[in-house]
Amino acid sequence: MTQILSSIAIKKKITKELKLECRFLLENGIEPYLKVILVGSNPASLVYTASKKKFCEKIGAKCDIIALNEQIDQNTFLDIIAKINLDTNVHGCIIQLPLPKHLSHLDIGKLVNEDKDVDGFHPNNLYALFSNHEMEKHFTSCTPKGIVTLLVENNIEIANKRVAIIGRSMIVGKPLACLLTNLNATVTLCHSKTLNLREITKEVDIIISAVGIAHLIDETFISHKKNQIVVDVGMNTDTQGQLCGDVNFERVKDHVLAITPVPGGVGPMTIISLAQNLLQASKKKVSL
Amino acid sequence: MTQILSSIAIKKKITKELKLECRFLLENGIEPYLKVILVGSNPASLVYTASKKKFCEKIGAKCDIIALNEQIDQNTFLDIIAKINLDTNVHGCIIQLPLPKHLSHLDIGKLVNEDKDVDGFHPNNLYALFSNHEMEKHFTSCTPKGIVTLLVENNIEIANKRVAIIGRSMIVGKPLACLLTNLNATVTLCHSKTLNLREITKEVDIIISAVGIAHLIDETFISHKKNQIVVDVGMNTDTQGQLCGDVNFERVKDHVLAITPVPGGVGPMTIISLAQNLLQASKKKVSL
Numbered sequence: 001m002t003q004i005l006s007s008i009a010i011k012k013k014i015t016k017e018l019k020l021e022c023r024f025l026l027e028n029g030i031e032p033y034l035k036v037i038l039v040g041s042n043p044a045s046l047v048y049t050a051s052k053k054k055f056c057e058k059i060g061a062k063c064d065i066i067a068l069n070e071q072i073d074q075n076t077f078l079d080i081i082a083k084i085n086l087d088t089n090v091h092g093c094i095i096q097l098p099l100p101k102h103l104s105h106l107d108i109g110k111l112v113n114e115d116k117d118v119d120g121f122h123p124n125n126l127y128a129l130f131s132n133h134e135m136e137k138h139f140t141s142c143t144p145k146g147i148v149t150l151l152v153e154n155n156i157e158i159a160n161k162r163v164a165i166i167g168r169s170m171i172v173g174k175p176l177a178c179l180l181t182n183l184n185a186t187v188t189l190c191h192s193k194t195l196n197l198r199e200i201t202k203e204v205d206i207i208i209s210a211v212g213i214a215h216l217i218d219e220t221f222i223s224h225k226k227n228q229i230v231v232d233v234g235m236n237t238d239t240q241g242q243l244c245g246d247v248n249f250e251r252v253k254d255h256v257l258a259i260t261p262v263p264g265g266v267g268p269m270t271i272i273s274l275a276q277n278l279l280q281a282s283k284k285k286v287s288l
Numbered sequence: 289m290t291q292i293l294s295s296i297a298i299k300k301k302i303t304k305e306l307k308l309e310c311r312f313l314l315e316n317g318i319e320p321y322l323k324v325i326l327v328g329s330n331p332a333s334l335v336y337t338a339s340k341k342k343f344c345e346k347i348g349a350k351c352d353i354i355a356l357n358e359q360i361d362q363n364t365f366l367d368i369i370a371k372i373n374l375d376t377n378v379h380g381c382i383i384q385l386p387l388p389k390h391l392s393h394l395d396i397g398k399l400v401n402e403d404k405d406v407d408g409f410h411p412n413n414l415y416a417l418f419s420n421h422e423m424e425k426h427f428t429s430c431t432p433k434g435i436v437t438l439l440v441e442n443n444i445e446i447a448n449k450r451v452a453i454i455g456r457s458m459i460v461g462k463p464l465a466c467l468l469t470n471l472n473a474t475v476t477l478c479h480s481k482t483l484n485l486r487e488i489t490k491e492v493d494i495i496i497s498a499v500g501i502a503h504l505i506d507e508t509f510i511s512h513k514k515n516q517i518v519v520d521v522g523m524n525t526d527t528q529g530q531l532c533g534d535v536n537f538e539r540v541k542d543h544v545l546a547i548t549p550v551p552g553g554v555g556p557m558t559i560i561s562l563a564q565n566l567l568q569a570s571k572k573k574v575s576l
Contacts, residue, residue, distance in 0.1 A: 109415070126418055127397070127411035131458050160483050168469055170419050177465075177477070181456055184481035186488070189465070193472040195448050200474070203491065 003154070003258035005231070007268045010153045014272050015059060021279050022060035032061035032282040034092040034118065034274075035084050039077070039103065040070035045096045052094075055271045061278060070100050077103060078111070085113045091281040092118035094274070097171075109170075114138070115284060118277035120145075120175070129175055132182040139277045144176035146269025147208065147231055148183065150260065156206075156229060159184035164201050166190045166217075166246070167210035172233055176208065197221070205229065209246035214238050217247040222255045230259040233266050291442070291546035293519070295556045298441045302560050303347060309567050310348035320349035320570040322380045322406065322562075323372050327365070327391065328358035333384045340382075343559045349566060358388050365391060366399070373401045379569040380406035382562070385459075397458075402426070403572060406565035408433075408463070417463055420470040427565045432464035434557025435496065435519055436471065438548065444494075444517060447472035452489050454478045454505075454534070455498035460521055464496065485509070493517065497534035502526050505535040510543045518547040521554050 025032055034056050038049045049065050056063035066080065084093045093112045098104065109121040117125055120141035128138035151158060163180050167173040168191040177189045188200055192211075201207050201221040209217050210233035222228060234246030245262030253259050260266055313320055322344050326337045337353050344351035354368065372381045381400045386392065397409040405413055408429035416426035439446060451468050455461040456479040465477045476488055480499075489495050489509040497505050498521035510516060522534030533550030541547050548554055 107421070109419070123411045123415035127414055130414055130418060130462060131397070133395070160481055162483075162488075174418060174466075174469075178462075181462075181477055181479070184479075186476060186478055186482040188474060188476040189469055190474055191469070191472070193448055194474040195450075199491075200450075203487075 002253050002256055004253075005150060005154050005156075005229075005258050005260040006264050007150055007260075007266070007272075008264055010150065011268045011272060013153075014149070014276075015055075018059040018272075018275050018279060025279065025282055026060060030091075030282050031089075032056075032092075032278050033090050034061060034063045034094070034278050035090050036063060036065045037068065037081065037084075037093065037095045038065050039068045039072060039096070040100050042098065045098075049096050052271055052274060055275055056278065059275055061275070061282075072103075074103060074106070078106075081111050085116065090116065091284075092116050092274075092278040094119045116281060118142075118274060118281055120277065121170070126175065129178045129182070132178075135182075139280065140179060140273070141171065141175040142270045142273035142277065143172045143210075143233060143266065144179045145273040145276070147176060147233070147266055148179060149272065150231070150266060150269050151206075151229075154258070156258065158206075161185045161206055162204040163187045163206040163208060164190055164204040165208045165210065166194075166197070166201075167212070167233070169210065172210040176210070206231065209234060211246055212236055213246055214244050215246070215248040218251045219248075219255050222252055224255050226255060226257055228256045230256050231266060232260050232262050234262060235267060290541050290544055292541075293438060293442050293444075293517075293546050293548040294552050295438055295548075295554070295560075296552055298438065299556045299560060301441075302437070302564075303343075306347040306560075306563050306567060313567065313570055314348060318379075318570050319377075320344075320380075320566050321378050322349060322351045322382070322566050323378050324351060324353045325356065325369065325372075325381065325383045326353050327356045327360060327384070328388050330386065333386075337384050340559055340562060343563055344566065347563055349563070349570075360391075362391060362394070366394075369399050373404065378404065379572075380404050380562075380566040382407045404569060406430075406562060406569055408565065409458070414463065417466045417470070420466075423470075427568065428467060428561070429459065429463040430558045430561035430565065431460045431498075431521060431554065432467045433561040433564070435464060435521070435554055436467060437560065438519070438554065438557050439494075439517075442546070444546070446494075449473050449494055450492040451475045451494040451496060452478055452492040453496045453498065454482075454485070454489075455500070455521075457498065460498040464498070494519065497522060499534055500524055501534055502532050503534070503536040506539045507536075507543050510540055512543050514543060514545055516544045518544050519554060520548050520550050522550065523555060 053063040093116045114122040114124040120139040125138045163185045177187045202223040206229045208231040214236035232245035232247040238244040341351040381404045402410040402412040408427040413426045451473045465475045490511040494517045496519040502524035520533035520535040526532040
């Protein structure tokens with residue numbers, strides 16, 4: 001029987017832990033506080049920011065969505081972030097992507113101070129990940145961290161495993177490659193210019209797809225030895241307008257050892273990592 | 289016939305270009321100036337720093353080796369670097385590794401200002417490489433950059449190729465994996481915890497070894513289809529005390545399309561990259 005790597009039970013378990021941690025912080029006079037910068041009204045961004053706020057509040061943390069007009073000028077935008085960077089009551093700040101075109105040239109990773117960068121995009125946070133040095137003092141990108149949590153909670157070994165990551169984005173593919181390498185996996189980072197992708201995916205123990213192409217991965221990418229694990233990071237819309245992953249779940253599931261569903265797989269893990277990072281940032285403020 | 293990827297002719301060609309560039313800078317009132325910090329008297333470090341100075345002077349740049357006592361205390365050491373960071377006449381500064389034990393905990397990448405970090409170790413320089421953003425305004429690690437130059441000068445395609453890098457160091461393996469990924473290669477980063485390394489090396493187009501184990505790579509790592517390229521980054525000493533690479537050249541050479549020798553392969557390319565980075569740093573000082 002193929003193992004379905006659902007995140008529902010894991011989310012429940014970690015939420016409980018986060019609530020306890022949050023209560024402990026509150027008892028020590030710290031109210032974990034996240035600011036989410038949202039520019040414009042991209043429908044997906046509205047949904048994502050709302051779920052982040054909801055989850056923060058569920059565990060007992062404070063979260064404000066700073067909703068800014070699509071046309072906001074650059075200086076006003078930068079001023080708002082600068083003020084948040086200075087606000088000692090705020091522990092974490094994230095900028096919801098994508099930004100409107102006139103702001104998209106900004107080097108987003110450098111805007112939020114590294115000690116509030118709970119998205120893990122700041123150069124110093126990425127440097128810690130890259131160099132595998134003082135990781136505990138820095139923030140790890142949320143989706144890669146969530147994928148590792150999902151695997152670990154399902155008792156899936158990472159060390160000594162071969163992993164193919166499809167997609168070299170700064171949000172998932174690249175930081176995930178670093179994180180898994182640090183955890184002693186042997187990673188092949190594949191992308192749009194990779195030839196013979198199927199040859200590579202058939203060779204590895206774990207396939208992780210993060211390309212954003214609905215149903216790209218079907219059974220032709222799988223070794224059929226029923227010994228592979230497939231992790232689907234995709235959040236796409238199919239031709240019927242339904243949420244779907246990069247993996248054609250129905251065509252893949254019987255050929256693998258384990259597979260994440262969409263929804264209910266990697267998706268919720270990103271928010272969990274964000275909340276974990278927020279509490280980590282809050283703890284820095286006291287010597288707990 | 290196996291192509292021997294010697295760097296001798298390339299070094300000669302690039303040295304000529306660097307001399308011209310250096311002369312142009314001198315005519316514009318800029319004397320490219322490198323400071324090399326050397327702590328203690330590690331024999332290999334003495335050789336390396338001397339060759340760096342020699343090559344800088346050959347192209348017309350200035351280079352001082354700041355030779356410091358092995359026992360230097362941390363504050364004095366940091367003060368010296370801080371002064372160099374402030375010195376507007378100095379364009380580049382590198383710290384020769386390894387450092388003595390009492391200094392080795394320092395986060396070396398953060399000591400030299402990013403605009404003088406011609407070794408490409410600063411978090412902001414690594415971030416540019418990692419994100420493939422504004423690479424021309426930042427410095428790329430010397431050995432990875434030199435390997436790419438060696439391949440490009442030999443008309444070896446990188447895009448669409450599969451590459452296995454053996455060794456995940458911060459000086460070679462990791463930045464090289466980023467650089468080659470940015471250049472559209474598909475990279476597998478292997479290391480001491482990789483199982484079945486030979487299976488991986490047999491699958492790829494280009495094998496790059498940077499582990500520092502004399503003669504680790506023999507014909508059993510090669511596909512024997514005579515279509516692979518082997519790049520040897522190793523600088524080891526064999527049982528007879530002779531300089532040798534990670535690759536057993538004699539046992540590999542007849543089975544591959546092309547191979548770098550040791551010495552005269554990757555080694556000299558590192559110094560070339562360093563000089564290129566120094567001139568890039570010097571050019572920043574004027575609007576040339």
